[in-house]
Amino acid sequence: MEQPLYISQTVVIKNGTYIHNGKELLHSSASDMTGFIKECYKMLGIEYPKFFKMDNLSKLAILAAEKILQGKQQTNTALLFSNAVSSLDFDLKHQQTIADKEAYYPSPAVFVYTLPNICIGEVSIRHQLKSESAFFVSEKYDTGTMFDYTNYLIQQGKADQVLCGWINQLHDAYEIVMYLVDKQGERIHTKEEINKIFN
């Protein structure tokens, strides 16, 4: 008999708001994404200089994961992140650095972020999670695959919890949805419940 799993926490970041477990923690006055990100950083009380070297995907993933993971001792938390755009935001930035053959200055700090899984790396580092992870790309959140894979990881003992995330951002448009699946809680982990978080 497989044990039931639960969605124990959620974070949604979109339209200038940061919502944790359904409660709005921040409604931004900033007119742009960069300003909004800084406001979230301050609101969450994060002190992490590396933050400002990150690409936007990583910054948003760190912000979303912060409320869910802060203060937790649990380290066997798997990270399953996905999005529709891969690392296109910084891919374009890197492309710009090599577009002009006369002024050709590719930057390592930009190039390293031309891989979408780096945001997983950043969350792993911040929270010291030496755990299973994977980055998927799909047009919309693949609820079915994420549901099955999350169940598998916990039921097979490969993780004690799974942090699932949709980290989608390109230029100034962003939508971040993160939820933690755990062995205890009240909200049962089902595909319907997952879809509700997105709506």
Add this chain to the structure above:
Amino acid sequence: MEALKRELKERIIEVLNLEDIAVDDIQDNDPLFGDGLGLDSIDALELIVLMDKEYGIKLSDPKEGKSIFQSIETMAQYISENRTK
């Protein structure tokens, strides 16, 4: 040289995304790596790009970087001796 050092500090803060650091926070002889500004391996590579882009200096041996990037002072010294821009 003072102008160059100031310019260097401004550029480093910008290029390395040192958010809460102001030009006056960086002392000329403070170590840039290790304890000082806590720069890492990617930052070191970025400084190599900076040398090329802003001062036209191509470091042929990246290991040279270690001594050149010790501090603002050593960087400014090297740049003033080798710049082509």
Add this chain to the structure above:
Amino acid sequence: MKKVFIKETNIITPLGFDVSSNWTALVKDQSGIEIQNQWENIPSVYASCINTAALNKAFDAVVTTSAPFTRVEKMLILALEPLIEKQGVKEDTLLILSTTKGNIFYLESGETAQAYLNELAEKIARYFHFQTRPIVISNACVSGVMALSVAKRMLQMNTASDAYVIAVDEVTEFVLSGFQSFQALSPQPCRPYDEKRNGVTLGEAAAAVYVTVQPDDAKAEIIGDANINDANHISGPSRTGEGLFLSIQAAIKEAGISQHAIDFISAHGTATLYNDEMEAVAFNRAELNKVPINSLKGYYGHTLGASGLLETVITIESLCRNLLISSKGFENPGVSQPLNIIQQHTEKEMKVALKTASGFGGCNSAVIFKKTE
């Protein structure tokens, strides 16, 4: 838990457009690495590139539609086509694509919308009439191994009873320039684990593998797998080889074997100072330092999102043919801990092989294969 098997494999590389021609070339110690002069700002760079004219010719012989396909798409279709010919596509057959950059060349002409990885996967899925939505894994250089791990897990979950795992990446100015900025491009063909190594040589390839829960005529069973992060640095591997060591341990535990049962290791071996050193530390911690080990990057270069799957295909060949392929480019040990690097092709009765990969972001993957008799 259901058992999952690898039944069919195929690869498209500069050494050949099927497994047997690749194997023949490897046995003759041929490498796909040559000097390339096609990129103005990256002159005279060593890389392992597929001959485009040959690719087009092979593709035109197989595909008759007039719809345009990119180089990357042609490589994938050529790799997958013979497998689908043999095994077909059922209603629930999965398609899993591993790639880091896909059709990234589109950014050069500003055709950003064409560069979406999902678009690439859908195009291949449509061509072969898959009825399920393709799954795309883009997880740096471990993608190929991770995709196999995900396929195995999905079949164990009863999501489907078979899956095609495909992988591709091509050499582009986009990626070359990035590695250039990291000072990580070797001025000579790469030399994994060697004391004179100084960086990667990039390569391009496509690979396709058919996995199924049916054991008949299978080549090997996937008996253990894990994908664990270092949690250390986004571009530098952990000095203690933490994530790789934990991945190997977890895979071994799941396989229910002792580390001494592993007959050989196909490692990542990119030939950067730090990666190879990290692997030496991890393999020693896992007590695998005496196991014959190679890196195939001296033959194929680092094929990024394709590497894990391409090298798995060769690993399976080695297992089935009981022949260890030498680790090309290696002469003298250049890592701080001992490894048993394969220095010439060697016959060995083998049953179990370990394939590992590591990548930017601190990711690591390990999969263990057991030959089916």
